[in-house]
Amino acid sequence: MASTGKVAIVTGSATGLGATCAIDLAEKGWNIAINYTKSKKEADETYAAVTAKGVEAILVQANMGEDADCRRLAAETMKKWGRIDGLINNAGTTKFQAQGDLEGVTPEDFDIIFRVNVTGPYMMSRAVYPAMKKQWEEKQERGSIVHVSSIAGVMGIGSSIPYGCSKGALNTLTLALARQLAPAVRVNTICPGFIQTRWLLGGLGEENYNKLKESQEQSAPLRQAGTTEQMAEAALFFLTSASNITGEFLIVDAGTHLGMLPMKPR
Template sequence: MAKVAIVTGSATGLGAACAVDLADRGWNVTINYTKSKKEADETYASVKERGGDAIVVQADVGRDADCRKLVSETFKKWGRIDGLINNAGTTKFQAQGDFEGVTPEDFDRIFRVNVTGTYMMSRAVWPTMKKQWEENKQRGSIVNVSTNATVTGNGSSIPYVASKGAVNTLTLMLARMFAPAARVNTICPGFIQSRWLLNGLGEADYNKMKDDMEQRTLLCQAGTPEQMAEAALFFLTSASNITGEILIVDAGSHLGLIPAKER
């Protein structure tokens, strides 16, 4: 029987790449979106083309009822849940030094989706993963998506970086609470070539950052959604003896960019 995963925020970008990669590995997938229905349907079609089964569920992970709906509809479809990728997230882009660029309301919204949403989705899958472990010793896996900005302190905004730091700490606590029924790990991507980042930064800043990644990181790479999905699926499908781990995936950019003259 094929394994089943929920991937939140999987209409585009990293989430969509995870859904497609899972289908290539024989998994069935719940594709989740909040607003991007057209893109979610396209991801669904890509999963089906690769032989995977899928459903598309609209849900806001910042709402507990929606989190429980995602889990309920997944279980109703396949009768099991083996994996969860907490990818859905939000931010507000804040200019360097502009302390008035974010409000307390921005903090509330960003933490509600990025931190509370990660917690509520994990809580919602817990009864199913616990039961599968107790009855069949089938261990589940949860992968959270954070950011390398939790190490560098250089991200889209203060509340975004703070929220992802909280996700890293939450990962450690959840790894304890879910053991031994499930493993819980986190990836911390750096720059990802995506529409989300392009829209947030603007074309000029996006292209400059992309050029820096390609020319001045240790691996001379600007990360792709597919590369980040490789890391997420390593934790989800392969790393059977790893839990509570936080992995930076950024071509070495957290170690600093190499001066252009040295390239």
């Protein structure tokens, strides 16, 4: 598809959900700023997949926990295209904590996780806001920001306590930014449940990952374990379609938040 001229930044887009969002947006004709911290090889692969869709892309190595890097990512995007229409704040981090092991995370873990998962999306939103505000004032073209939160921020579950707390804070940040950046920018959030990703597999280990995946497929109301494609579909709905929606959270977890159903017989 030929480029529409629209531009999006997708943080943490070398792998997983971020990569899927970047590729799916490219399929819709958006030019993409691909961001990575360490995964250069995977970022190159995402770049190739994005540009194969007939659009333009740039690769920017930047740490989303550093304000200077956030501002540089926005600046390099503006230098390339002169506009920013969308931002998906996907980059995140965690530390895996065993159930009941309160000594398993430290105050420093809280600092790092909140820095990337909460302060990072704030800094990135702040970095792109001037461009989006200018487009609104000059062309009545409204920007769109989507945060990638988690069901952990709604239910207090997940890989660790600080991770769940950070995602709850990110949900609150969504409300605050939706108020403060209106009417120039819409701000919304998706809250994924289980997603089949290398990141989760690496954190849980193969045995625990497979057990959790099977549990989702057997007892989640929709009887399925989420994919990056399903999560990206929700993120792109907010980014590209939901023109009259701001300040909303969308839980995307196969209905897990409703309560697990009895396991299906084998």
